Structures are given as C-alpha cells and as structure tokens.
Amino acid sequence: MPPVVDHVPTDDEVVFLTYDDGAERDPRFIELVRERRLPVSMFLTDSVVGPGYAHFARLRAVGASLQNHTLDHRALRGLPYAGQRAEICGQQRKLQARFGVRPHLFRPPYGTYDTTTLRAAADCGIAAVVLWRVTLEGDGHLTYTRGAHRLAPGDIVSVPSGEAPSLSLAERTTRLLGELEERGLRVGRLEDHVRQVSPSGGTPSGGVRGRGRSGRSGGLGAAAAQRRSPRPRSAAHTRTKNAPHRRRAAGNWHSA
Numbered sequence: 001m002p003p004v005v006d007h008v009p010t011d012d013e014v015v016f017l018t019y020d021d022g023a024e025r026d027p028r029f030i031e032l033v034r035e036r037r038l039p040v041s042m043f044l045t046d047s048v049v050g051p052g053y054a055h056f057a058r059l060r061a062v063g064a065s066l067q068n069h070t071l072d073h074r075a076l077r078g079l080p081y082a083g084q085r086a087e088i089c090g091q092q093r094k095l096q097a098r099f100g101v102r103p104h105l106f107r108p109p110y111g112t113y114d115t116t117t118l119r120a121a122a123d124c125g126i127a128a129v130v131l132w133r134v135t136l137e138g139d140g141h142l143t144y145t146r147g148a149h150r151l152a153p154g155d156i157v158s159v160p161s162g163e164a165p166s167l168s169l170a171e172r173t174t175r176l177l178g179e180l181e182e183r184g185l186r187v188g189r190l191e192d193h194v195r196q197v198s199p200s201g202g203t204p205s206g207g208v209r210g211r212g213r214s215g216r217s218g219g220l221g222a223a224a225a226q227r228r229s230p231r232p233r234s235a236a237h238t239r240t241k242n243a244p245h246r247r248r249a250a251g252n253w254h255s256a
C-alpha cells in the first residue's frame with residue numbers, strides 16, 4: 001500500500017507546493033515558476049484540463065512535475081475497485097500519452113479515499129498518496145487542516161483551483177513565497193522526497209515518521225497514513241472547521 005501523507009518528515013527547510021485540478025491557466029504563473037525555478041507539483045484532472053494541456057506542457061518544460069488527480073474528479077471513497085482503478089489508471093495513461101510522464105504521486109479528489117483507493121493506486125504504479133496540511137486560499141491566506149497554524153519544514157501546501165479567486169495564481173504564489181522567505185523556507189520537490197522512502201519502510205507498524213531510515217531527511221510516514229485510518233479525512237469538513245478567517249462563499253472553491 002502506498003503511504004498517505006499530508007506532511008513530509010524532513011530536516012530540510014522546505015515546503016512543497018501542490019496545485020490541484022488544472023482549471024486555472026495563468027501565463028504569469030508559468031513565468032514565475034521559470035524565473036524562481038519552483039519545483040511545484042501539478043495534480044491534474046483530465047476532464048478539467050481538457051484540451052488545454054499545452055499550458056501544462058509549458059509548465060513541465062520550466063520545471064513543474066505533473067501528477068495524477070483522476071480522470072473525472074469523482075469522490076472515490078466507497079466506489080468499487082474497478083471504478084477507482086479506472087479513474088486512477090486512466091489518468092496515468094492520459095498523462096503518459098499527452099506528456100510522456102508516469103506519475104508517482106496521486107491526490108484523491110476532495111482528499112477522500114478508502115483502502116480500495118490505496119490498492120487501486122498501488123496497482124496503477126502510484127508510490128504515494130498526497131494530501132495536504134496547509135491550503136493557500138483564493139485571497140492568499142493560509143489555512144491549516146491540523147497542527148500548528150504556521151508553516152513548518154515538510155509541509156505540503158495545497159493550492160485549489162478557484163472559480164473567481166481575488167488573487168491570480170501567480171499573485172497567490174508570490175505572496176506565499178514572501179512568507180516562505182520570512183520563515184527561511186524554500187520550495188522543495190515533493191517527488192524527490194517521496195523517492196527517499198525505502199521499500200521496506202511502508203509497513204503500518206514500521207512507519208518512518210520522523211527521520212527516514214537513512215538518518216537523513218525523507219521517509220514519507222506510513223504512520224501518517226495509519227493515524228488517519230480508518231476515518232479518512234474529508235477535505236470539506238476540515239476546511240470548514242479550521243478556517244475562521246476564510247471568506248469564501250460556500251461552493252465557490254473546488255477544494256482539492
């Protein structure tokens with residue numbers, strides 16, 4: 001089973017920027033990624049990206065990685081294996097055909113999943129299921145699903161697609177980069193940290209929370225997955241509970 005992570009245990013002063021769906025195609029965002037050399041991860045949904053994949057090909061060319069966020073953005077939890085597998089493997093095939101990539105990371109729509117999801121993801125070649133602890137809201141504020149309400153090394157930041165965000169993708173990201181700078185943090189490449197997981201590190205009881213087996217940074221926590229099970233977190237639920245200063249209208253945001 002692939003580990004489920006919303007935070008990466010690491011001593012590196014990095015956070016990970018992950019962008020959901022692929023609805024917002026901001027040309028200035030491509031420029032920002034190029035100029036600042038940001039190793040961001042784009043979790044793409046085929047039905048959202050549609051024919052607009054040239055934008056993401058350009059993003060990939062300037063350093064972004066393209067990852068799996070299903071074909072149709074269905075909530076997977078509770079669906080039969082075949083349906084879940086079709087959503088995940090189908091998007092693996094689309095991304096392979098369109099961009100020539102084989103994603104190792106998968107984010108379930110709305111952050112909801114079950115053990116069937118993990119089995120299907122593993123069978124589709126996914127190395128880790130990626131949730132998030134931090135959300136960059138449409139107005140540039142950060143909200144937190146759990147833990148301390150400040151950015152910390154190893155945090156995974158989700159940037160949802162907004163229907164009418166008050167700040168553009170480039171503006172929101174620039175604001176976040178300013179905050180990272182103040183805290184002495186930089187943007188890390190999530191895939192690199194996932195690859196530091198040793199193959200035997202993923203058993204539920206032998207989790208690698210804290211330091212990786214190598215003693216260096218890395219090691220995605222299987223413990224994190226275990227902690228959340230058997231009640232997978234609903235993104236909608238946690239976002240409502242922990243975002244007092246958010247001022248979005250209900251349904252205006254496509255949370256993950």
Ligand SMILES: [Zn+2]
Binds near residue numbers: 073
């Ligand atoms: Zn999504």
